[in-house]
Amino acid sequence: MMSKKPVSKKLKFTAVCLILAFGMLATACSDKDKNKDGQVTITHFTIDSPDRTFVEKLIPDFEAKHPNIKVKVTKAPYEQFDSKLQSSIAAKNAPDVTSHWGYGGFMEYFNKDLIMDLTPYLEGFNGSDYNIPDDVMNIYKVDGKTYGIPLNSYVTVMLYNKDLFDKAKLPYPPTDYEDKSWTFETMVEYAKKMTVDSKNLEEAQYGLDFGFGERDQRPQYFGADVYSEDTWSNGGKPSEINLTKPEVVEAYKTIYGLIYDQKISPTPAFTQTVSGQFGDPFLSGKIGMSVVGSWSLAAASDFSFNVGVAAVPQSPNGDVRSVLYVDPLFVMKDSKHPKEALEWIKYLITAEIQEKSIELSGGNPPVNQAAAEKYYNNFEGIDPAGIKQVFDGAYKYGFESYNHLISNYSQINELFINELAGVENGDKKVEDVLPDIEKKLKDLLARVNK
Structure with a gap:
């Protein structure tokens, strides 16, 4: 056995000097993030739109309550959000706090090791103290560790044009998800009774715009799954793709058949003409019913017609009737101030600030259920009890959005957008396109999920 040599006093002295030097360097680096008053600055990266940038108005109150913390908001347009975030990470200038407000989602961030495990900093923190349901908190846990704190909780709703319903002498659809007649x-x-199929844009109107989830999630409403069941327990990485299974093909045929067979839903060309590239055709007043994310409720005051909210109807085959869009706040892995970042996050999910945020944002749905009543009463002309019933039913029959749960989703989503364009424009048939998409999707996943 090799004997251990005694360490000389000279080496010990050198080691102590090195430790002190590194300690001084670390302290200097840490102090660079503080100003002369001992304040630290955290950055909050968000989308450059009023429903997100309103947080700037909350900063003075937060900083008054936390004089050691300053908050800086940085922002980017929605379509640039992912690329700007990736650029800042590559430049070692990542924000402290952000969310998956672009195409990429939680599992993509998690698998790329971009977000921090918050568990060590959450001693004494319970979601229930902020009236956050356990099942909502659990969405952003992996192996019992917390990687995100829920902030807003959107669902899928049906909006309907009461004026078009009245004109067609139709009863309004119910808000109760248990109503078996719906x-x-x-x-x-x-939808057929409200559709006017005309080449004249002034006369044309459509009964239904079925915007249920992203393109790969829509078959779920019909009881069909594009991805294998292990996707949800395997870090958002499916082992099988089911695009050519009969039930998936039929689901897509039904969805696009609403446009080109039944002709009760608008074409992409009509939608773009009446609403612009990123607009909502429902706002035009030419759509009878719109299945859409509840963020569209925030535009209720802009509608030039009377609007109602209803349950998404029962599916012919499936149980999932709502896509849930629970937006969390993450602390990025490279943050030097996770404790201060968490103080900002905890401030934003208090009942008082969530209520204030509803007004400032134009109607962001709070995750803190103590603020929910204010949210339900926020939309003039729409029955608050009806909105509450729709949300309750959507939570019961909901499934979290695929873009939050599937790894590398931004690339998957781009593939579906590009490859389904021919079907959406009426140039190709679903059954001819899906086998090719399946092959390309398998190749993509093999490449990115190594």
Whole structure:
């Protein structure tokens, strides 16, 4: 056995000097992030739109309550959000706090090791203290560790144009998800009675815009799954793709058949003409019913017609009737101030600030259920009890949005957008396109999920 040599006093002295030097360097680096008053600055990166940048108005109150913390908001347009975030990370200038407000989602961030495990900093923190339901908190946990704190909780809703319903002498659709009479078939029949199929833009109107989730999630409404079940327990990485299974093909045929067979839903060309590239055709007043994310409620005051909110109807085959869009706040892995970042996050999810945020944002749905009543009463002309019933049903029959749960989703989403364009424009048939998409998707996943 090799004997250990005694360490000389000279080496010990040198080692102590090195330790002191590194300690001084670390302290200097840490002090660079503080100003002369001992304040630290954290950055909050968000989308450059009023429903997100309103947080700037909350900063003075937060800083008054936390004099050791300053908050700086940085922002980017929605379509540039992912690329700007990636650029800042590559430049070693990542924000402290952000969310998956672009195309990429939680599992993409997690698998790329971009977000911090908050568990060590959450001693004494309970979601229930902020009235956050356990199942909502659990969305952003992996192996019992917390990687995100929920902030807002959107769902899928049906908005409908009361004026078009009245004109067609149709009863308003129900808000109760347990109403067995409100089915997909009934919705289609209503849509037919409100559709005016005309090449004259002034005369044309459509009964239904079925915007349920992203393109790869829409078959879920019909009881069909594009991805294998292990996707949800395997870090958002599916082992199988089911795009050519009969039930998936039929689901897509039904979805696009609303446009080109039944002709009760608007074409992409019509939608772009009446609403612009990133607009909502429902706002034009030429759509009878719109299945859409509840963020569209925030535009209720802009509608030039009377609007109602209803349950998404019962599916012919599936149980999932709502896509849930729970937006969390993350602390990025490279943050030098996770404790201060968490103080900002905890401030934003208090009942008082969530209530204030509803007004300032134009109607962001709070994750803190103590603020929910204010949210339900926020939309003039829409029955608060009806909105509450729709949200309750959507939570019961909901499934979290695929873009939050599937790894490398920004690339997957781009593939579906590009490859389904021919079907959406009416130039190609679903059954001809899906096998090619499946092959390309498998190749993509093999490459990015190594």
